[in-house]
Amino acid sequence: MPPPYGSYPPPPRRRHRGRTSLVLLAGVAVAVGTGIGLDQAFWQQSASPGPTPANPTAPYVPPNSGGGNGGASGGNGSTGATGIAAQVDPTLVNINITIGYQGVQAAGTGIVLSSTGEVLTNNHVINGATSISATDVGNGRSYTATVVGYDRTGDLAVIQLKDASGLATAKLGDSSKVAVGDTVTAIGNAGGTGQTPTPAAGSVTALDQAITASDQASGTAEQLSGLIQVDANVQPGDSGGSLVDSSGAVIGIDTAGSDTSDPQAVTQGFAIPINTALPLAQQIMAGKPSTDVHVGPTAFLGVEVATDSGSGNSSSGNSGSGNGGSGNGVLVAGVVAGSPAAKAGLAQGDQITAVDGQTVAGPDALTSLMVNQSPGSRVTVQWTDAAGASHSGTVTLVSGPAD
Secondary structure, three states: OOOOOOOOOOOOOOEEEOOOEEEEOOEEEEEOOOOOOOOHHHOOEOOOOOOOOOOOOOOOOOOOOOOOOOOOOOOOOHHHHHHHHHHHHHHEEEEEEEEOOOOEEEEEEEEEOOOOOEEEEOHHHHOOOOEEEEEEOOOOOEEEEEEEEEEOOOOEEEEEEOOOOOOOOOOEOOHHHOOOOOEEEEEEOHHHOOOOOEEEEEEEEEEEEEEEEEEOOOOEEEEEEEEEEEOOOOOOOOOOOEEEOOOOOEEEEEEEEEOOOOOOOOOOEEEEEHHHHHHHHHHHHOOOOOOOEEEOOEEEOOEEEEOOOOOOEEEOOEOOOOOOOOOOOEEEEEEOOOOHHHHHOOOOOOEEEEEOOEEOOOHHHHHHHHHOOOOOOEEEEEEEOOOOOEEEEEEEOEEEOOO
16 A cells, blocks of 8 residues: 555645735635645635735635625625525535645535536645545535546546435536626635535626636646636635526636735636536546546655745645746655655755656646656656755656645
8 A cells, every 4th residue: 555645735725816816715724734835735826917825724704604705796696696506505515625744624615517426626626635525515415535537727626426326416507608797606615614505696797717826835826718707705615616697507617716815805706617617527537538637546756846936845746736946857845755756765955857758847847747647657757966966766656646
């Protein structure tokens, strides 16, 4: 049995910033052990042009916690939103994540796609999880869950609830018919409370939007495009939840929202259109990997890497996603005990320069190389130690957290 693989942090809260700061809507609940400023654990968002995250505290309890998160918009007030939510709630799950090595917990939401427990959520919700559990809102039962597959670039993932059957499934809409001004309701596990999902009423304010999600602590960044923008007051914990139309049909996956700690922030939310998400989910469920879609267990190397900013470390078994390394390799900030990297002799202060002869320019490049591998694969890692000496070693990758 391979060692525990907790080099990844919990669901991200990222922050997005344009005219207002935004955060990815997975919520970090509480660190129950010692962490090291982790990439995915403290993902924070920023909409283009640049990052300005702040580590979240959780669970986040939204102001106006009764009745709904948002004000009425386009005739869809809290009463209407509550009625719609009553239809949608049974098709959602509240997701809880644990990151083993960091002892961090986080929460998000998922949309039930099949009666046997295939659930669609954001990749940043499950990224780095060493254990996942989910409570089906429809039947109240809790299940352990595994990652079926994910698309890092599209921020989507599918998990499987173990031994689930007879679950209520989501009513899916057609996001190509969504127009600016349409009334919508965002529904999810706001605050990561694990209670009945909270509805946030609003309307569509823009289509085909592009944002940049970044993490100030680790210097990582990710771009998302083609998003639906709404003025619903979505909250941390809503990631992976349903954005529904006035009939209760899912038209999007809640992904990012305003930074509620900023009193001047304009209420904004962003959702991945269901017409974008569903084909990827179906590809994952069909077991068909591609350049962007990873299916099955994730290969794990076991290194923690430093970032350009020096403000923190990216701790992912495969270096996490980020922009550190200055283009000349990836600086190792730590090595997970018992991991393939540790067995190969890699140590803090080393610089990984290549894998299987492919140059590694930064953490994101290393992550991409690992995502394309499978547990059990043997790869040759080249690195330079702190004294400048070159080394090379062949390692057998093990199974680790989803990337």
